[in-house]
Amino acid sequence: MIVVIKIGGAAGINQNLTGLANDLKSLVDAGNQILLIHGGSAEVDALGERLGVPMRYITSPSGVRSRYTDSATMEVFIMAMAGRVNTELVRQLQVVGVKAVGITAISGGMFYGERKTAIRSVEGSKVKLIRDDLSATLTSVDTALVEHLLAGGYLPVVCPLVLAQGGEVCNIDADRAAAALATALRADQLILLSNVPGLLEDVSNPSSLIRCIRVGEAESYEEIASAGMKKKLAAAVAAVRSGVKRAVIADGRVEAPATRAIRSEGTVVTP
């Protein structure tokens, strides 16, 4: 089975890495092809703080919040994500005996994109146009490199960067990148791990987990989703709509998080 697993992000990466690494080891040993893709916004924010580079966010007119990535922020982003987070994941995996290979998605021409040259940002009552943001829309996903690595028995650990048409390295939302990668790989499952058990009917009640969503009904759940969860739900739905057999939004903090997600512990999105 081909499984694309995305880990965040918001909760920091050190929380349950040994548990995840051991879990991935058992999944690889059982013959699965696993690809890991990571966020790391907490690490990016922490490094920005240390370097005195202010971390700013853009809120689109439709209410979506994203990182404002000017060139100083992109530099921080690359050092924290491709440097620190990616290396630490590879280290943890190698220590438990998984043959992990850390790459960014500009390697091997994996992610190409178009830079968003003018982004509308709501600031108070005004809408400003931002022109120096280094984020991109994916235009092509080439899976040749990760397929070559998987065929060699390696577990790719992917840092989501995009090479734009002008040669700039750009930022992309990691959930969306994971969905695009799972789609292009024709993955059996996309698993989105975070610091909640899945989509909750009532955010304050962890036992109000919504266990299954059909893509056709997904829209009706958007209202109850937080901003971060909205992105995960959209990524899960996009992947399943494009042919991934199922997507699971699940808890990354538990023992054997990926195995549990594969066993449907979390919010399962199905066709």
Next chain:
Amino acid sequence: MIVVIKIGGAAGINQNLTGLANDLKSLVDAGNQILLIHGGSAEVDALGERLGVPMRYITSPSGVRSRYTDSATMEVFIMAMAGRVNTELVRQLQVVGVKAVGITAISGGMFYGERKTAIRSVEGSKVKLIRDDLSATLTSVDTALVEHLLAGGYLPVVCPLVLAQGGEVCNIDADRAAAALATALRADQLILLSNVPGLLEDVSNPSSLIRCIRVGEAESYEEIASAGMKKKLAAAVAAVRSGVKRAVIADGRVEAPATRAIRSEGTVVTP
């Protein structure tokens, strides 16, 4: 032909990257298998400065100077080298059409080592014992991953990190790492590019280049070599002694630096 190319380091990485990238493109197109391994000490120093992490050096009783890498420095090292330098090299190569893959040498269990648990450091008239240095001696080089990448038509861009037996990520001298990699790969050539034309008879006179050194005579040249050049000469000699057909210490600042080195422009070390 299999060619391992090491670029430094000291001169910063932005100097002649487009020239190098175009050169590597032509070498790859001509059917050569190229592996790039990089230093990046100028970038490490710059990031350390920005973060307020003091960069310190150790001088061994025999006069060899090396970076003192405590855990705060290692963090800086990883972010600058595996994050910034490696990603920038991959970007430049992809932009000119080379299928480059940036990895650290802990990926795929490539470099394993033994951490130096007690290092003698000369400080004034005293010799201190340093116990928290995260640098390692290479104990094994596994070329399976880079050979797999080369076989797939990729150009590996390697950041020299070592995984120590205790699971720590450690630092290693990049010239020595390049020599070990060239040896393990049974490379036809090892090319060490830096900001000088090669070994100079007289450091202040660039036209005093020593064109050829047989490994048997290498010792007699050590005296005239600067500290940085001593390391390069030792790496070149070690590689050739271990079976690499020849090593060239050459200028990275010129047009087509790798092609020129292959054509013997530089100091050529032969068996």
